[in-house]
Amino acid sequence: MLSKKISPYDLSATDCITTEIISAANGKIALKLIDFSADPDASLRFILKHNKTGMQLFPEVSRPDPDTYLLDFSFIEAFYELTGTNFFYLTVETTSNSNVHLYRLCPPSETAGSIKPAVLIEDIYLKDDIKEIQTERIVLLQPAADDSHAFWITLCSRNRFIQVTHICDLRGLSMRGGILKITFDLKPDSLEYVKTIFRFRNKLAEAAIAYDFTTVSTRKHGNMLRIKISLDLHTVTWNGLYWDIYVEVFDPENNRTNRIQITVPTRRRMFMKFLYNGSFHTPDDFYVYPYYTGGTKLALVNRAREQYDGFDIVLKEFIAMFLYNIAKPYWKKKHICLVDEKYSTRAQDNGYYFFKHCMENDEETYLGQKIYYIITKDSPDYDMIRPYKKNVVHFMTIRHMCYILAAELLVSTDARSHIYAQRSRHSIFTRYTKKLPFVFLQHGVTALKRVDFFYGKGKPGSCDLFVVTSEKEKQIVIDNFNYEPDEVINTGFARWDVLKDKSQDSHDILVMPTWRSWLEGASDREFEESDYFRHYAALLNSQRFKDLLEKYDLHANFYLHAIFQAHTESFHIASDRIHLKSFGDTPVNELLMQCKMLITDYSSVSWDVLYQNKPTLFYQFDLDKYNEAHGSYIDMKTDLFGDRAETLDQLLDSLEKTIQNNFRMEPKYEKMQQEYFQFEDHEHSRHICEEIKKWMKRK
Structure with a gap:
């Protein structure tokens, strides 16, 4: 096996060879190339190409028969950066009379959507994984999730692999009388259902509190297993915010027990958004609500009741969507940019100082955007933005909702979700805030706390432009968050303009x-x-x-x-x-x-x-x-x-x-x-505007 590093590449333009996976195990893959005939004098080699660096790896190849190629990938574990956005495309290169041609390997088009990932390497554990139950990771060969229609090799946890290859869907939920009752359908295939666990979401092993649901019944329902479970919520020691539900399954083929989560299907999500508001009142005067995560998995949240939990917010949302849709051309002409800070309650951080700079230096004209600041009416910082009241929008009003639907840009110190009261209850507006182009001003320097699991590229808090304060911090973001260098802007913080x-x-x-x-x-x-x-x-x-x-x-x-x-x-x-x-x-x-x-x-x-x-x-x-x-x-x-x-x-x-x-x-x-520090000129907001302008031109 040899390796070398080249520049990143575009694979979509290459020709495709239809490929069938014969077997995959112990780091080796047996492949059959269908309808492919190379020049007899041509040399042929298989190549792995890294999606980010363009690094090439060359597996050892043998041919047990004329139609089958056996590739040895047992070396690949050493080349993996253990993040979900790194993978290797599998390609074939032929050379004949100095003519080199690169091919993608693609699954048969009629079966591409039904091919399950093939497990190549098992039993990968991280040395610094100190959780109570260590996470096993595996190397998979599977059809790519992009437009290349190629095979790629990637790393994921075994639990994630079980999750995506097996159905586990919610069918019913109630919390009457403090008894949580859940019905779900599990398609086990060769797996055996063990039990369901209710677990406090916490990264500390000492705080890994969990409770077993009572399995009320399991019965066949077509090709599914319909399972009913219950848990007395009065018996739970409520000491945290988020609680997850895990279904344990046992695989007799490899003698492993794994955990997957219950998926909330679309119709159930709509029901939870608009019609269901059940809760359990705890002794600490908190309320436990069911919700679904960004990955549509069922979970519960234990929190104080908030002012935006009522159905009046749902009514406002429908009115806002109606007003926006009947006057969409008007809204689009406004070219709206929204600015906010922590849950839209404050005006004393990078968001406020960026907004203040824009108002006082006519950056609206420079950027071609109408810039508005989102804030609650009762904010203790309201006097700070009062001089710019024409450009102030009150949080969770119908006007605020319309502006979110029309916005072309969000500039914020925190995640997109802070522009809306999405933690209070499920909202259809989640889908709109997720689509907003986002400049992340940051609340603090990225160094002393790992946040790439949330703010990394492709993660729930990902952005389009990531503001940093130094070349050191920029390198941290590039190395750990998977952003490209031109997506990370070293400008310093807007609040440092007055510091x-x-x-x-x-x-x-x-x-x-x-x-x-x-x-x-x-x-x-x-x-x-x-x-x-x-x-x-x-x-x-x-x-x-x-x-x-x-x-x-x-x-x-x-x-x-x-x-x-x-x-x-x-x-x-x-x-x-x-x-x-x-x-x-x-x-x-x-x-x-x-x-x-x-x-x-x-x-x-x-x-x-x-x-x-x-x-x-x-x-x-x-x-x-x-x-x-x-x-x-x-x-x-x-x-x-x-x-x-x-x-x-x-x-x-x-x-x-x-x-x-x-x-x-x-x-x-x-x-x-x-x-x-690169800049200490107290012109950080101006530098941010200049970088936003460059980014808008590149779009």
């Missing part, structure tokens, strides 16, 4: 930790029992911390992440030098500019402080747990631009050292600061 050090006369230290996925949606009780709460409560009530503030005449502002703001009142402070800050008290930008230094854990606001040449301390008491759940793109122990502490005493030692150094950054961190 300047205002700490000269300040006495403030800012304590601003980030969130934890395993506590998202937690009740006050669950939050207060967590290590996260206990460590920060210990800091805020530390006598030594209070003494340091008193000794050096300082004040500390404690600001919880937006996702945890509901738990601010859980913290009780007995010092007039420590202040709890909530949304609306002071814009985050102001807190970052006024502080003399920052204490955080893994928050990317540390880059905002670094931009101002001010020091940051990293309090990482739960690094192993954080890495298990979130992970990072840099080494926390060697690549941070500030001292890190794992205990309260270490943190307070570093704090006193920083204070005594008059809040100056250490030279080694100053050097790192110089490597991080």
Whole structure:
């Protein structure tokens, strides 16, 4: 086997050879080339071509008979980047009298849609997979999902393979009296049904809580197995936001047990969108709702009841679609661009400063777009956008819905879903927001938390243009998110246009930790029992911390992440030098500019402080747990631009050292600061507009 690297290629223009898979196992494939006759003097070789890099791999080939080619791909595992957007096309190259011709290998057209993937290699496990149950991955040969009609070789989990090759469809659901009853049809083929599991969605092994459904009945229904299950929701300890439902099946051929999920068919999805609003009221005054994931799989969400859960929103949606469709030419002429921030409730981040720049510099004319800011009527930041009220649209109004239907561009700090109240209940508008061309301004620098599983190309949060702040960050996105270089724009953040050090006369230290996925949606009780709460409560009530503030005449502002703001009142402070800050008290930008230094854990606001040449301390008491759940793109122990502490005493030692150094950054961190920023001209919004303009011309 040899390999070499060439530039990416276009396979769609090559000729096709109809190919039948005879067998596939243990890394070897037996193929029959149908109606193919090469020149007897021609040399022939099979080639794997990587879809992104164009790298070529050449398997060993033998011919057990004239019509059959046996290819050995056992080497391929070593060449796999373990991401779903990397694959290899299988091609054939013939050479005769210096004439080289490349062919695609394609399934017979009449059977292309019914060919199941063939398993080539089994038992692939990642070394860093530390979940309670490790994920087995397999290498598959299957017809491509693009327009090439070629075979490709790809990597996926065995559970995913079982999911796509077996039917498991929802047929009924009810939650009356707190008893969750589900009916689903399973086409098992050679598999045997074992049981159904209700599992808290969490990346931490210690939080892997699961409950077994009671299997009420299983009976034949045509070629399907109709299964009825039930679970008493009163017996569940509700300690998280999302809960998944897994069906366990056993394969006697390989003695393996796998898990698949229940798919919600189209008609059932329509029913859940518009007619079903059943729920279960928990002891923590939360409500459990059934929903379906982006992959149309049945799941449940445990959350507080929200104002957009009612059927009045469904009525508004129908009215908006009617008004849009009867006046579509009018809406299309407006060339609408929508800008928003976190759930359209704020105006203090990159979205607001980008919008403000556009309003004050006539970027609407430059971009050829009518730019509107989406925000709730009761936002505490409403005064920030009041001067531009002609370009403000109120969240979840009929006008807002019409503008989403007509929009040509979305510019946001967060995922597309934040432009609409899609977490409240199922909405038909999901399909429209998913189609919006999207410029992702980001909320923070991508480095300290892995988010490619969501924001990666082709993932639920994918975008068309990805804004970054440095060449280092750009390379992280290219390497891990699968974007092309021209889809990642190094402009810096829009909010940095106004970012300047205002700490000269300040006495403030800012304590601003980030969130934890395993506590998202937690009740006050669950939050207060967590290590996260206990460590920060210990800091805020530390006598030594209070003494340091008193000794050096300082004040500390404690600001919880937006996702945890509901738990601010859980913290009780007995010092007039420590202040709890909530949304609306002071814009985050102001807190970052006024502080003399920052204490955080893994928050990317540390880059905002670094931009101002001010020091940051990293309090990482739960690094192993954080890495298990979130992970990072840099080494926390060697690549941070500030001292890190794992205990309260270490943190307070570093704090006193920083204070005594008059809040100056250490030279080694100053050097790192110089490597991080390309632009420090406070014209970041202008750079973003220039890149959007270039992108629009390329479209």
